[in-house]
Amino acid sequence: MFTDFLTGFALLLDWSVLVANIIGIVIGTIVGAIPGLGPVIAIAVLIPVTFVLPTVPAIMLLLGVYQAGIYGGSISAVLFNIPGVPAAAATVYDGFPMAQRGEGSRALKIALYSSTFGNIFSCLVLLLVAAPLASIALRFGPPELAALLLLALTVIAGVSGGSMLKGLLTGLLGLLFSTVGLDPIWGTFRFTMEIPELENGLALVPVLIGLFAISELLIQVGKPDPALLMKSSQQSQESAKELAAKNHVSLLELWKMKGVMFYSALIGIGFGILPGIGSTTPAFMSYAFAKQKSKHPEKFGTGIAEGVAAPETANNAVTGGALIPLLSLGIPGDAVTAIILGALMLQGITPGPFVFRDNGVEVYAFLIGLILSTVPTLIVGRIFLRYAVKVLTLKRSLIFSTVLIMCVVGSFSVNNSVADIAIMCVFGFIGYALRIYNFPLPPLLIGFVIGKGFEEALRQSLLVSQGSVMIFLQKPIAAVFVVLSAIILLWSMWSAYKTSKSR
Template identity: 35%
Template structure:
């Protein structure tokens, strides 16, 4: 492992890769800072533009976009009280209050430094935990891979969607979409309707861009029609200008931040390795723990810098650790890593334990990229906070048009096919309907990604087993089966207890 880490570092530090990391990290910060955009959308839009790149360069671009966007969400959260990304919701609790007190620059500097600490800790966890899990994953058979795919689906459907029924419905819809095309076992055509374009099914990237980007365009245009343009935020932005030059200082802030950094990094790393948990949950848990440990808990929500330290460290500690199950088992830890699976597949890379054996240069290079882009983010965020804040004044109409053009061009560039563009637009309408009906998109996305793996491994397990019951009775399979049941029924059990407590 260590020899691969050392040898891959020289390949990661070539000039082209460094430029790619700097540019993608800066773009990620701007994507995260713009309300309505997200890390998942940024990575989805970026993937088509990485086709002509070396696979490692393309993955480093995704790493920069991912890390930059997660941090960038704190800029809008602090300046105008609008979380740029879901993980920045907790940052609004104290960040905007600090900005209104004239401590906006101090809050922004605290956010980028804590984001770097959490992201770097997560990247180190990826480096030293993932290879050992990959060695364990080599012992998995088809039955274990089937159950771990089902576990990933059930976890996201239950915990990320808010409603187990809605989550499962969307997950099954994604599974159905994944069956379109040639059966990987028998070679039979399924749901193609004699259309040659559907023989290989719907490309994952086409579906992802459609479900995430196009609904956002429609939502932005609706806001324009309702008079909710970016100009409405300008007055708020003016009110949160830096009234004084309070800055982050090593002498005063390092010692007081160290306990929070340690605690929040551990929380974020552990949460990140659980499929479906995500940065929002990590930030909420970390914030709650920081408040519980604080000597002045009443100050939280009123401009307490400890709240920013906790939330930003935790939500960025999720980034690389969410790649641990993705790289080792092929199970994405969150929506962004689910999209990155598509990026890996486009470059002919199949996530899983064999990736560490066949392509160590790329997989360990990606780990270095996740670490290095955090320090690039630190430099850009610390010295460019004022510049990035100006991006919030971009007119909504221009932003919506830019997203629409990038989505169309990126989709067409996949196969130079207008059918892909039409498919992307159709999935965009589906995504808009799902958003209006408050149906979660993440379970559907994971169903599309994990569907082929789950189906293929289940059928292989049944073909080599003496009895169908063997897929349950193998020790590891039985353990994963129990975890799946727990992930499905725990939210229901928790809701029942909450209902009883309310009645009491």
């Protein structure tokens, strides 16, 4: 094993590996920042390119895109209130208020550093304990998954910001939208209204773009003053020195957040190893967790560093987590790892129980490469954010017309479907209507994201138990999650009761 490790390391010492990796990181950051485009599309487009490359550069190119893509998504979340990828939706909560205060570059730095931490931490875990974690992942059958997603829904319900009732209502709306399309168990159509394009359900990307980006554009169109771009006016008032001081991120500040970053990384890895959950849920989950554990939960949502660090650590930690079942079982956890699986097979590497025996050298090369590539990611990220912040000083009409074009392209490119552009527009108006009546949007997204998996797992469990809900208490792992959900629910009801009484 140790010789494999060293030989793998030696494979990385080639300029072509570094070049491929940097190209991947640059592409990943850019597509991540563009609403609608993301690592999934970029990696799918790059598959034919990897075909002609040698194994290590090919995979390092794709892993660069994967790693940087999620960070890229936070750029547009922070600067425009529009998450570039679904996983960055939770970053909007505190990232955008920071940008409005003129601390956009500070928020992006925190996002970059915590992303880097999440990456390194999860890759180290992958390197050291991949096999035992994979066997834990296998213990999660339908009842365990359903209970875990129930816990996630319960925890996340509490962070809607503003009215709890409105948050729950939009969350339910999200759950409802997730039922459109083929029934996962019976294969019958639900809410498809005989429109063939709805048969496979609503795709995540057009829903996300519609809700966040199109609604934001509609709101901006209605505003006479460049409210979003307060920063540029502030810039002229404040001296460059003050601004630089305001946007400085010290090591001490990061050190203070070590707790937040540590358990956010654990949440990211934990969700990452389970197939089919993706990185959006853990990002929200760690945000909610950070808020609940915080000494000053009321500050969450007003633009504080922990509010950016928690989701950004978690969504990047998913990377390493998702590679665990991919490499050791050949089972991809999400859309991106499914494509990476194909790329590996094109290179003659078949992930599965024998991958370390048959291709140990290459696999160690990827794992070490993933950790080392955080260095170019940091450098590219720093250069990128310097220019990204400048975008805010452009004319509003220029920014938003470009964003609109990107949104249309992004929605279309998921399935090459015009219907998805229509879905994006419909959700744009839904998002707009919800926002003018002060309904928070993130609960809708999270309901939509969790809904499909939760329904599937719940109904599979009930099929196994022949309709008895006791299955969720008979299975020990599931029982723990159910009890935790109940405690959190009762506790939040109790604290709400107490505050209403003291008023």
